[in-house]
Amino acid sequence: MRILGIDPGLATTGFGCVEKVGSRLKMHRYGVFRTPAGMPLPARLLSIHQQFRDLVAEWPPDAVAVEELFFSNNAKTAFLVGQARGVILLGAGLIGLSVTSYTPPQIKLAVTGYGKADKQQIQDMVRRLLALDVIPKPDDAADALAIAICHTHSVKLNSLT
Numbered sequence: 001m002r003i004l005g006i007d008p009g010l011a012t013t014g015f016g017c018v019e020k021v022g023s024r025l026k027m028h029r030y031g032v033f034r035t036p037a038g039m040p041l042p043a044r045l046l047s048i049h050q051q052f053r054d055l056v057a058e059w060p061p062d063a064v065a066v067e068e069l070f071f072s073n074n075a076k077t078a079f080l081v082g083q084a085r086g087v088i089l090l091g092a093g094l095i096g097l098s099v100t101s102y103t104p105p106q107i108k109l110a111v112t113g114y115g116k117a118d119k120q121q122i123q124d125m126v127r128r129l130l131a132l133d134v135i136p137k138p139d140d141a142a143d144a145l146a147i148a149i150c151h152t153h154s155v156k157l158n159s160l161t
Contacts, residue, residue: 001155002028004061005148006052007140008085011035013048014140017059018130018148025152027130028059030141041080045087052091064092065151067143068103102150107143110150122146 007014016030033051035044066089069082092099105115111125123135123142129149136142 001063001152002059002061003148003151004056004059004064005144005146005151006064006066006088007143007147008066008081008088009140010044010080010084011037012138012140013084013088014144015055016141016145016148017061018145018152020152025129025149027132027145030136030145032138032140045083048084048087049091052088056095061097063151064097064099065147066099066101067107067147068101070104100151100154102147107146107150110153111146
């Protein structure tokens with residue numbers, strides 16, 4: 001099962017493509033979609049959609065896992081991230097991909113076994129679980145890989161019930 005993890009953002013959207021092969025996880029690709037700050041909002045959202053569409057065409061996933069919006073003190077930032085997240089959800093829906101959302105504590109728990117793990121602990125476990133030599137950079141890409149890993153663990157748990 002190939003999972004595309006997405007850490008949505010307007011300026012930087014992280015992505016990570018992970019495949020579950022037997023009991024092992026294999027990383028296929030990770031990176032970020034970037035949009036320039038001076039670009040009008042509709043153009044930025046379109047760019048995110050196009051980059052998502054291109055990635056899915058190159059590495060077709062079986063499912064998409066997206067981080068839920070977390071509570072933010074900055075409402076403007078939360079709305080912008082929500083719009084970027086909406087573009088990803090729409091893009092996946094347009095091509096018939098199933099989408100599952102996970103909260104930050106769910107992701108931390110699935111990856112590290114501790115729902116309040118810090119960023120360094122998560123990144124180190126991503127490196128270990130995917131047998132990588134270095135922690136993936138930038139942070140948004142490492143977070144997206146963690147989201148994909150979370151989904152692989154959740155699918156396994158859900159199949160047991």
